[in-house]
Amino acid sequence: MLENLETAMFYILVMASTLAMLLYLIWLGTKKEFIGQLATYLTIVALIANIMAIILRMITSGHPPLSNGFEFILTFVGGIIAVYLFAEYRYKLRALGAFVMPIPFLLLMFIIMKMGPEERIAQAIPPALKSQWLTFHVVTAMFAYGAFAVSFGLGAMYLIKLSKEGTQKNSNQQGIVSRFPPLDRLDELAYKVVGFAFPLLTLCIITGAIWANYAWGTYWSWDPKETWSLITWIIYAGYLHARLMYGWKGKRAAWLAIFGFAAVLFTFFGVNYLLAGLHSYAS
Amino acid sequence: MEENSKDLSERIWRAFSSMKLGLALLGIIALVSGIGTIVPQLEQAPEKAKQLGQIWQWMGITHLYNTVWFRLLLGLLCINLIVCSIQRLKGIYLRTFKLKPPTTLEQVPLKIRLTLKGESAQLRESVQTVLKQKGYRFSLSNQSDWSFIAIKRRLGNWGSLITHLSFVVLVIGALLGSLFGFKGSFMEGAGTTFPIQEIQLSKGKVSETFDVRINSAEDRFLPNGERDNWYTDMSILENGQEVSRQTLSVNHPFKYHGITFYQANFANGVSYTIDMKGKKTSVVLRDQGQSYFQAPGTELYLVTAIKSGSSQKADVLYQVYKGTEEKPIQAGQLTTGQTIDVQGTYQLTFNGLAGFTGLQVKKDPGVAIIWLGCVLLVVGLILAFYWQPIVISGIIQSEDGVQGNLTTGALSGKMTANSQAALERMVDSVSKLLK
Numbered sequence: 001m002l003e004n005l006e007t008a009m010f011y012i013l014v015m016a017s018t019l020a021m022l023l024y025l026i027w028l029g030t031k032k033e034f035i036g037q038l039a040t041y042l043t044i045v046a047l048i049a050n051i052m053a054i055i056l057r058m059i060t061s062g063h064p065p066l067s068n069g070f071e072f073i074l075t076f077v078g079g080i081i082a083v084y085l086f087a088e089y090r091y092k093l094r095a096l097g098a099f100v101m102p103i104p105f106l107l108l109m110f111i112i113m114k115m116g117p118e119e120r121i122a123q124a125i126p127p128a129l130k131s132q133w134l135t136f137h138v139v140t141a142m143f144a145y146g147a148f149a150v151s152f153g154l155g156a157m158y159l160i161k162l163s164k165e166g167t168q169k170n171s172n173q174q175g176i177v178s179r180f181p182p183l184d185r186l187d188e189l190a191y192k193v194v195g196f197a198f199p200l201l202t203l204c205i206i207t208g209a210i211w212a213n214y215a216w217g218t219y220w221s222w223d224p225k226e227t228w229s230l231i232t233w234i235i236y237a238g239y240l241h242a243r244l245m246y247g248w249k250g251k252r253a254a255w256l257a258i259f260g261f262a263a264v265l266f267t268f269f270g271v272n273y274l275l276a277g278l279h280s281y282a283s
Numbered sequence: 284m285e286e287n288s289k290d291l292s293e294r295i296w297r298a299f300s301s302m303k304l305g306l307a308l309l310g311i312i313a314l315v316s317g318i319g320t321i322v323p324q325l326e327q328a329p330e331k332a333k334q335l336g337q338i339w340q341w342m343g344i345t346h347l348y349n350t351v352w353f354r355l356l357l358g359l360l361c362i363n364l365i366v367c368s369i370q371r372l373k374g375i376y377l378r379t380f381k382l383k384p385p386t387t388l389e390q391v392p393l394k395i396r397l398t399l400k401g402e403s404a405q406l407r408e409s410v411q412t413v414l415k416q417k418g419y420r421f422s423l424s425n426q427s428d429w430s431f432i433a434i435k436r437r438l439g440n441w442g443s444l445i446t447h448l449s450f451v452v453l454v455i456g457a458l459l460g461s462l463f464g465f466k467g468s469f470m471e472g473a474g475t476t477f478p479i480q481e482i483q484l485s486k487g488k489v490s491e492t493f494d495v496r497i498n499s500a501e502d503r504f505l506p507n508g509e510r511d512n513w514y515t516d517m518s519i520l521e522n523g524q525e526v527s528r529q530t531l532s533v534n535h536p537f538k539y540h541g542i543t544f545y546q547a548n549f550a551n552g553v554s555y556t557i558d559m560k561g562k563k564t565s566v567v568l569r570d571q572g573q574s575y576f577q578a579p580g581t582e583l584y585l586v587t588a589i590k591s592g593s594s595q596k597a598d599v600l601y602q603v604y605k606g607t608e609e610k611p612i613q614a615g616q617l618t619t620g621q622t623i624d625v626q627g628t629y630q631l632t633f634n635g636l637a638g639f640t641g642l643q644v645k646k647d648p649g650v651a652i653i654w655l656g657c658v659l660l661v662v663g664l665i666l667a668f669y670w671q672p673i674v675i676s677g678i679i680q681s682e683d684g685v686q687g688n689l690t691t692g693a694l695s696g697k698m699t700a701n702s703q704a705a706l707e708r709m710v711d712s713v714s715k716l717l718k
């Protein structure tokens with residue numbers, strides 16, 4: 001019964017976020033206020049369905065959503081949508097939706113195309129995963145990764161606006177990017193979002209270390225997942241410094257934000273599917 | 284000559300105070316770490332790592348994170364961070380505690396600026412009231428024109444400094460651990476006693492001399508069939524005397540004199556008593572022949588496998604091999620309590636099933652420093668990003684001594700919009716008071 005409800009929530013999430021993504025894209029082109037509002041409402045529906053699915057999963061399995069890749073992705077998607085909605089509301093930035101919402105869409109498509117039903121069901125968790133620290137670990141990861149996805153979207157917007165403004169004055173394309181905030185506003189927003197996420201990523205790594213120390217007696221063992229989260233951390237530290245120092249604002253900072261998110265995705269997928277390690281239970 | 288050496292040390296100092304070097308080091312560290320996730324490392328995949336050539340091993344590519352030159356990189360980064368911090372210390376101190384009110388209009392920040400007209404005395408009053416109300420600390424000057432400078436969330440200035448030093452603390456903690464700690468593991472059956480010095484070490488040396496006794500090892504399940512946890516009841520013996528006893532499980536380690544035992548693994552085992560010419564010894568052998576017993580002074584090897592049953596009543600299979608012969612010279616099945624004769628050499632009694640527990644053992648005197656570094660890191664980052672200072676200054680200029688012109692400005696800091704908003708709020712409140 002609850003399992004069926006959870007499945008229903010999952011498909012509502014898939015449909016609502018797919019539609020929302022399409023509507024954000026259409027809204028960019030048509031400027032119809034109604035479409036934009038609908039896109040926002042659908043994103044809210046997607047978030048609610050996502051949270052419901054996670055809660056139902058936690059009720060039926062009795063532990064935080066981290067026993068397999070399916071649950072991780074679901075949590076990741078929830079983080080992205082939550083941080084995105086906050087940014088849209090706070091900065092009145094609906095255009096961002098067209099750049100951020102494709103990410104949860106692709107993640108959900110990955111689940112649908114690549115994960116069979118047996119990979120999606122709740123699994124018993126090994127004793128090592130029974131720790132409160134792990135809950136913090138997942139919550140901080142969820143918001144940090146969600147925010148990095150948003151900064152990726154902002155970076156992409158920046159680069160597109162820059163190239164359109166720099167080259168042609170074609171009125172139609174100008175029309176789309178004219179909905180974007182000014183370049184330096186985009187740049188500062190991206191910095192703000194990274195500044196929000198960086199301490200969270202740090203906390204995520206630290207809570208992971210505390211937990212590993214409890215479970216295995218080593219706070220850091222250089223397994224690929226840990227190492228890649230450190231590399232991600234260094235890239236974003238580089239972003240923060242480069243921005244302060246050489247006045248690497250704008251274009252290069254935007255590329256770094258995109259690069260950083262690529263590292264986030266690699267930490268998430270690449271390590272599970274391409275490299276093996278201690279975290280192999282996560283795949 | 285003296286000039287030269289001074290020149291050199293200055294040049295070195297300057298090189299180490301540059302953020303460019305810092306970023307380059309961070310970049311190299313990231314790159315090297317990344318390579319370590321692609322090339323098999325001795326710690327994680329020893330067999331694969333050994334297949335790589337000698338040269339790779341000699342260069343340290345197969346144990347990157349333990350090489351001298353990786354540590355050198357971390358060391359250089361630490362020096363870099365310390366030099367940077369020393370250089371910035373005074374500036375941060377002045378910007379936090381010794382703010383000077385502007386003496387001329389030019390000293391009021393230009394980028395974010397607002398002005399207000401009013402009666403001078405009233406302006407002064409209102410500005411002070413509002414600053415107090417909004418929780419700013421401020422200092423005033425009456426030199427030629429009345430002026431003020433105010434700061435809120437001033438500790439935020441220290442965020443990046445604390446963050447940088449926390450990284451140095453972390454590296455020191457890690458170094459202490461690798462110099463004075465050890466890491467090892469053992470896999471032993473219930474009922475065995477052994478000296479701590481005999482565990483398999485992967486790092487460091489054991490200087491302690493106590494014994495460890497495994498009282499019991501259990502694999503417990505919840506009523507719904509899921510695994511609850513693995514439990515090990517163990518004792519520490521000093522000179523044969525029990526000095527400490529504890530049950531540990533995964534995520535619930537046990538600590539004795541700075542040495543921590545972690546439940547890491549579990550296997551099923553079989554408990555036997557071996558009676559060899561009246562001398563009884565008990566051994567626990569792992570399931571599926573993963574461990575063996577060699578009768579002292581013979582070439583007889585005993586292995587075992589669990590067939591069925593619970594801890595009370597069980598059936599096991601046993602095999603006895605002689606030397607390197609491929610076929611067992613004796614084999615059979617036993618039930619709990621049964622005794623048989625093995626090759627006329629010893630009597631074998633099957634006592635029942637017993638757990639085999641795998642524990643990690645670690646001593647790391649650097650861990651406390653690591654946690655201190657983590658706390659500093661988090662505090663530093665929170666100050667740097669969630670507690671950014673706002674600095675507002677202003678000056679009142681007056682032509683006739685009665686009517687005045689208040690010019691205020693905010694330091695733009697890293698998030699211009701926040702400073703702008705704070706200044707607007709302040710000027711707004713002041714103008715409300717004026718009415």
Ligand code: HEM
Pocket residue numbers: 237240241244299300301302303304305306309360363364367443446447450664667668697
């Ligand atoms: C482990 C590596 C490092 C970490 C985690 C780190 C972290 C930080 C953080 C979080 C900030 C604040 C940034 C912001 O507010 O946007 C910062 C600022 C800064 N960092 Fe680093 N940093 C590291 C290495 C370095 C190195 C190697 C140097 C130079 C030698 C350096 C020099 C600076 C400077 C000059 C600032 C500007 C401070 C300010 O304007 O308040 N950092 N760092």
